[in-house]
Amino acid sequence: MDIDYSLIWALIIMFSIMMYVIMDGFDLGIGLLFPFVPDETDRDVMMNTVAPVWDGNETWLVMGGAGLFAAFPLAYSVVLSAIYLPAIFMVIALVFRGVAFEFRFKASPERRHFWDKAFIGGSLVATFSQGVLLGAFITGLPVEGRAYAGGPFDWLTPFSLFCGAALLVAFALLGCTWLIMRTEGDLQRRMHDLGKPLTWALLIITGIVSLWTALAHQDIADRWFTLPNLYWFMPVPILVLLCTVFLLRSIESYAHYSPFLLTLGLIFLGYSGLGISLWPNIIPPEVSIWEAAAPPQSQAFALVGALVIIPIILVYTAWSYYVFRGKVTAEHGYH
Template sequence: MLDLPLIWAGLIAVAVLLYVMLDGFDLGIGILFPFARSKEERDVMMNTIAPVWDGNETWLVLGGGGLLAAFPLAYSVLMPALYLPVLLMLGGLILRGVAFEFRFRARNRGRKFWTQMFAGGSILTAVAQGLILGGFIQGVTVAGNRFAGGPLDWLTPYTLLVAAGIVAGYALLGGSWLMMKTSDNLHGDAKRWTLISAAAVTLLLAAVSIATLFIHRRIATRWGFDLSEGFAVDWSTLAPLLLIPALGLAGLLLVVGMARRGSHRWPFFGSLLVFLSGYLGLAASFMPTIVPYDIGFRQAAAPDNALGLMLVGTSVILPLILAYTAWVYWVFRGKMTEETGYHH
């Protein structure tokens, strides 16, 4: 007998992870857009993601739609709690999508305007996603399986700190992606952006981790820290979990070390390891909870017959999405220059 709630929880978790990793680097391109030296460099930056940016957002649709269909109780609680940052995120995605297409067709002042809108939409989306994540981590007020908090519960110093970390993380992904996809002066700029972003990610990730332990005691307990009376550590709990931050540290060292050595590809894979580490850390902190800290994923799941029917359709569509995504990345592999590009 298939454990359908667990399967769907895994599918949604993987979809969100793929979205963060894949759309993260093209959001990072937008975040870095204002720092490019010229219109030509911005054209190359945009052309590196032109074939894949819209496909990357497929995973957000799968994650959000899957949450609604497979875990309707969780959706009904989380959405009212996070309506405003979700709307900000959608507004940012729409703005950057429109700007992406219009910028290539605009001239002079129009192009400058859409350049600013692309950067602004990317930053807005990243900040909103950070606020959503921060609001999720700090927990949602639930009473009678309904959201019982206020409309601005998600806006706290902690969530702003998380948002800053997400912006820095996406900039790291974007910079390391450009290192892999560009050459000459732009590659050198991307290397500098990557190293600066790596330093920012290191500081912000440490700050968020420490703040999480002291602000959210349940997570501290999950990781083996007892902060109720002083500071005590349960090493039997903490020791196996240390592999997760070790993975993130290895990713950061890979980014910095390989970037300084002039590697074109390894810094990007190191950036992916950093995000994978953070995601695994979230899983270790919350599973099996899907609405922190009150509702588990089994409690929130739809009936098995509905989950089974959706799984049949997903088992057909998901391999097609994966195959198409892999094919696009393969076709548009290699370096991008001013003379080549999706829009040429």
């Protein structure tokens, strides 16, 4: 029986990207929420909720990029050529944000405001750049002769900019519900107050992105709205509405854990909707995972390493989150 290595690698890369979105999403979201929390003690608590795990969260971004390079070199070369500038902005912002994260705790009170602004700016630019990358990817990348055929600024479109704004809202909500789960007292109440408008904003923006995508791409509209596909895919928007209703109720009832879990559900449903729209194309709108694949021997060789390293990453990630579980306070740290 022939093994479809391209399919296996596509699933690995999709899983890696999803893990990055979830785990670095709330991390970036905390930086986006900093302007709404002026108190320095509360900001210390916010950063302490992710201090032991924030750098490990970005492991999945490296895993996804390395997997794309190893298994789908054509996609790697075309996609990186198309979104080179926003990708550079994202990397610089992540580096600057990491420096700000470490230096903030060591800075004098007079200098701390500078690193606070650096942390906010790095989170803002990194998140917005990732949203722009997503928007450019959905729009499609022209390919001629197995090379990118567009210009250096083709990624700069109204749709990609709107996707950047949409991801800001999504990560802010993820960070907000993470803080609801990990903090208590006035800071937690402030996050409950922010959670409801952020949820409504995310629902509205998700609807706009979905309609915009369908109106701009007839093939995606046909996939979603023709029979019998409509019956198969209808559970996705229905589940989005149900998750939103339960999320709003959990925030209103001042729940601790369910808001974060329901937000994760919304992020996963949005990600699955994107997969349904684009599958099996790894370079939209026409290049499939099989057309962009490396030779099977290369994919098999790289898969051996991936099957060893991915369980290790999962184990140490789960262990770190388990060790640093519980509420974080200004007085006692973890308890």
